[in-house]
Amino acid sequence: MHSTSSQPATYVYGVVPAEPFQTGHPPLRVPGIGGHGDPVRTVVLRDLAAVVSDVPGLRVDLRRENLLDHQRVLEEVLHRSDVLPFSFGTVATNDEEVREVLLHDGYDMLCEQLAYTRGCVELEVKVFWERERLFAEIAEESEDIRALRDRIPLLPADEAAAESITLGQLTEREIELKSEWEADAVLDALDPIAVDVLVSPKLSDTMVLNAACLVERVREPELDVVVAALAEERSGRMVFHYVGPLPPYSFINLAFEARG
Amino acid sequence: MAIAYDRAPAGYDRRAQQAAGGKGGVQKMGGASGLADVLNVILEKGIVIDAWVRVSIIGIEIVTIEARVVIASVDTYLRYAEAIGLTSLAAAPRGSEAIAPPAGLPGLPTGFVGPTEEEILAYLDAHPDGVRLGELQAYFGAEREELQGILNRLVQEDAAVLDAERRLYRPGNVLAPAIP
Numbered sequence: 001m002h003s004t005s006s007q008p009a010t011y012v013y014g015v016v017p018a019e020p021f022q023t024g025h026p027p028l029r030v031p032g033i034g035g036h037g038d039p040v041r042t043v044v045l046r047d048l049a050a051v052v053s054d055v056p057g058l059r060v061d062l063r064r065e066n067l068l069d070h071q072r073v074l075e076e077v078l079h080r081s082d083v084l085p086f087s088f089g090t091v092a093t094n095d096e097e098v099r100e101v102l103l104h105d106g107y108d109m110l111c112e113q114l115a116y117t118r119g120c121v122e123l124e125v126k127v128f129w130e131r132e133r134l135f136a137e138i139a140e141e142s143e144d145i146r147a148l149r150d151r152i153p154l155l156p157a158d159e160a161a162a163e164s165i166t167l168g169q170l171t172e173r174e175i176e177l178k179s180e181w182e183a184d185a186v187l188d189a190l191d192p193i194a195v196d197v198l199v200s201p202k203l204s205d206t207m208v209l210n211a212a213c214l215v216e217r218v219r220e221p222e223l224d225v226v227v228a229a230l231a232e233e234r235s236g237r238m239v240f241h242y243v244g245p246l247p248p249y250s251f252i253n254l255a256f257e258a259r260g
Numbered sequence: 261m262a263i264a265y266d267r268a269p270a271g272y273d274r275r276a277q278q279a280a281g282g283k284g285g286v287q288k289m290g291g292a293s294g295l296a297d298v299l300n301v302i303l304e305k306g307i308v309i310d311a312w313v314r315v316s317i318i319g320i321e322i323v324t325i326e327a328r329v330v331i332a333s334v335d336t337y338l339r340y341a342e343a344i345g346l347t348s349l350a351a352a353p354r355g356s357e358a359i360a361p362p363a364g365l366p367g368l369p370t371g372f373v374g375p376t377e378e379e380i381l382a383y384l385d386a387h388p389d390g391v392r393l394g395e396l397q398a399y400f401g402a403e404r405e406e407l408q409g410i411l412n413r414l415v416q417e418d419a420a421v422l423d424a425e426r427r428l429y430r431p432g433n434v435l436a437p438a439i440p
Binding site: 012014015058059060061062064067068070071072074075084085086087088089090091092101102122124126131132135136138139145149150152153156157158159161162163164165166167168169171172175200203205212224227228230231232240241242243244245246247249250252254256 | 334
């Protein structure tokens with residue numbers, strides 16, 4: 001049934017409680033994915049709805065414009081209601097498939113998940129070292145590293161190359177230790193405000209922390225203050241990227257079985 | 261919160277970090293304006309129905325996610341060593357700028373035309389007690405940087421082992437690396 005990609009299909013952004021999107025509420029004005037201004041609409045089953053728009057075929061290109069469209073729709077929806085976001089690039093064959101496979105078969109799971117993230121948004125807290133400052137601190141703090149650093153320029157070239165590797169290994173261990181210590185300090189400050197915190201793998205070697213916080217909307221301003229203070233205290237040493245509010249992408253825990 | 265959709269996404273590179281860090285503190289961004297920061301979230305998290313995920317990966321001009329996996333490699337160690345080496349220059353008194361950068365910090369090999377990995381491995385296999393870089397250099401008549409680049413890769417792949425203490429290269433999986 002998915003053999004042709006020229007048939008119009010249904011792009012799925014997320015699942016919401018149906019009420020805030022029903023008659024009496026203004027339609028969503030944000031354009032759908034694909035750059036053709038397709039209206040964003042809902043497919044409803046009982047008190048749940050899927051936020052969708054039409055796309056020309058089953059495949060969506062992974063390109064910047066489409067990612068932005070996906071994200072903008074979800075941000076617009078998030079202004080109005082809680083939403084369980086779909087991963088980018090989810091396309092159903094048609095509305096009926098959305099209603100049956102997603103809303104009908106997944107009804108209980110979706111309600112449970114909506115209850116878990118009710119009234120909450122996700123905020124990303126990513127912390128990076130200021131690279132030069134990191135290495136300066138390591139050199140300051142470790143006598144071994146300092147000594148090796150100063151000895152290398154005096155060595156014959158081949159010995160210097162090998163010692164450089166040793167120096168790099170010692171440095172790497174220091175980076176890990178320092179990052180872990182700093183990450184713990186940041187997490188200790190986030191924990192009391194967040195409903196849940198998810199720490200993901202680092203995206204680069206000078207990253208200190210890659211965390212997602214699930215926070216009640218009413219407590220978001222508190223988190224803003226805490227993150228600002230954390231960043232201020234570490235100004236010049238670390239850089240904070242604070243992104244959100246987002247739908248609770250990282251706190252979705254649903255397993256859909258393939259439908260026979 | 262204002263969302264500036266036309267803002268270029270911040271990358272993970274040093275330039276972006278420094279630009280953000282220059283202000284001191286933190287700037288809160290929406291998911292669209294902070295796209296680079298939420299890219300992995302949008303692509304990997306959220307509800308997934310396997311049969312419905314139909315992304316065709318073209319247009320990877322988006323932004324690069326730097327080093328999804330942080331790989332410890334000899335090249336990484338050399339980059340760290342170089343960064344640490346520069347801290348001594350930064351600390352050096354004025355007038356000493358003429359100090360050469362730390363020796364033995366080869367860049368990545370470019371346009372290599374020397375011995376192949378296999379030839380180097382064959383030589384290492386024939387010398388299980390270990391070989392110094394200088395010896396390989398003399399034997400193959402190759403550029404030191406080029407040899408170092410290959411050896412780095414071999415060590416990274418466990419095909420060769422560097423005894424860092426004695427600066428000897430040995431065939432892989434004969435000895436545990438000297439440095440944990």
